[in-house]
Amino acid sequence: MIRTLIVLGAVFWAAQASAVTCEKLTHEDKRYTICEVDAATEDLRLFLKDENDELLGHFSSVNETLEPTGKRLAFAMNAGMYHDDRSPVGHYVEDGQEVMRVISNPGPGNFGLLPNGVFCIREGRADVFETLDFIDQAPECRFASQSGPMLVIDGELHPRFLLDSTSRYIRNGVGTSKDGTRAVFAISEDYVTFHEFGSLFRDVLETPNALFFDGNISRVYDRAANRSDVGFSLGPIVGVVEDVP
Template sequence: MGAVLWAAEAAAVDCRDLVHEENRYTVCEVDAGTEDLRLFLNDAQGELLGQFSAVESELAGEGGRLAFAMNAGMYHDDRSPVGHYVENGAEVTRVIANPGPGNFGLLPNGVFCIRQGRADVIETLRYVEAQPECRFASQSGPMLVIDGELHPRFLPDSTSRYIRNGVGTSEDGQRVVFAISDDYVTFHEFGGLFRDVLKTPQALYFDGNISRLYAPQIDRSDVGFSLGPIVGVVEAAQ
């Protein structure tokens, strides 16, 4: 079982470090019922944001700031989303429901959907059938946990290890848990974190290797080359 090593007080987001099966992770938990959870891709002029600092600058114009942020889905070389993407109710890219190359196409994959008062990880075919009205949505893959079970293609003895990040949600859509590994982990190990420790019945992989986190309450602001979709919690600037 995991052991909590450290916790930080935060109004909008609770971030903490933990260890599970000798791997280190940083986990940030959000109440989707009370917090302003959004996705970000381009600024008001249509230019790529790409960095946490650019999102901060954009929010400053409306009197807000980031309480938390993380990369939130795979992207092409031009940073456009690989899969389905919705921002402020407008669809930017369509749902891709068929198998394909790479981690994204390792079905089942899923969609992270933010609605009024809740957020959910939804397996893609279920998403297509239900057609939820998401204010924000980002498709990625593979699913890490599906109805409390690990993705069927995950291997306990896999040798593929990366820094990985993803998101899990509770059944009622109120509890949203974001995690990033601080060690190189397999899909099986990362999925096990969401299933066994974070107890989220649905969880989705965002990306690996380029995974980054912005969590000012623990003095963390990862930097690097430009990202595609970014998920963040917005709070009023003080």
């Protein structure tokens, strides 16, 4: 398998001074933006509504809510599927409060293409769990967002992914290391299949478990690169929060 990394080899995974570092990467002729977070040390959160129960929906709105606290986003990405009213399709927890229960049964669309999974943020770590495993382990997540399908499950691609698929979209998702210290977020800059996107997490990013967040509406915020993708309102948003200098 041919890989082309537009980064300085192993330096990509080296210790980083900023809260999160985003890099460009090309794998099998498809371009991606990859953002890695040290989940053991960084302030990684999920956002849905403000203190007045109003939908945030945009990266700029999240920054507005953080500003009075002397904080701001360093990085953000849409973080799971949602209904027309932007409420989460599956399990959602924010700051320890459950907003939506776990959905374990199959259903329509990508979310119901089992196995799906849950992205869970706990003290000092972040993990992607397959949904039934999440139910069995019952981790106490400070933040959690359920989405689907899983991209990588214990080092293997989702069994329904087809090598010759013709379904191509801009896609985004997250993978985590076994010890929970690495949370690696990716968004494609080209239209990709599930098989191509899952292979990125398995073969290049080397995350044993990875979860699809969404496709077509995928967006990312990277303060260091002065990038803030815009569009219609999002549902759940994941972000790294840092102090304003």
